[in-house]
């Protein structure tokens with residue numbers, strides 16, 4: 001298939017300054033609920049972009065696990081590449097590609113670790129296998145083969161055979177505190193709607209429409 005032959009008009013919906021919620025987190029909630037109701041695969045999947053110490057970007061998918069006016073939370077290993085990059089530069093970007101709804105949401109902000117209590121609460125809510133998995137994976141490190149993971153899993157199972165699986169001290173959440181949130185709704189003839197919220201100095205949100 002030639003990618004230049006792939007073409008589709010976006011006609012599903014519109015977004016304008018009058019109908020958008022004045023609070024971008026409330027607007028996010030509306031679209032997130034619609035993404036969940038539309039049965040999208042992993043509606044909470046988002047691309048997370050970081051930069052390394054030399055300003056080179058990196059990207060990967062993570063899962064949104066909580067959000068409110070304070071920001072957008074995901075969980076990960078605190079020793080992997082993304083954590084290393086965040087420790088050097090807290091500026092990150094998130095992107096939700098809700099393509100069947102002809103929508104994307106972009107969030108720019110600063111990543112900060114959530115409290116241990118918050119990570120603990122989430123960790124204990126995870127299924128048994130996921131809790132074991134957090135202990136097994138030395139995230140982002142080169143390993144000689146899958147066997148390494150399987151052997152480590154057996155070791156960890158033996159170690160915690162008699163009780164609860166505790167929160168590893170190298171695992172937890174980050175909250176992305178937003179300074180900019182953009183809602184993109186596809187429209188006909190590529191004249192898409194882009195409504196951008198930007199944080200002002202007095203903690204308010206200023207709203208603008210951007211050209212597509």
Ligand SMILES: Cc1cc2nc3c(=O)[nH]c(=O)nc-3n(C[C@H](O)[C@H](O)[C@H](O)COP(=O)(O)O)c2cc1C
Pocket residue numbers: 042045058059060061062063064074075076077080081082083139140
């Ligand atoms: C659908 C999907 C969901 C994912 N969710 C997470 C997640 O919530 N946390 C995480 O650490 N990695 C998650 N991953 C794996 C990451 O994309 C990535 O491979 C991993 O975090 C290592 O990234 P890093 O080496 O840049 O630190 C997910 C991958 C996919 C495809």
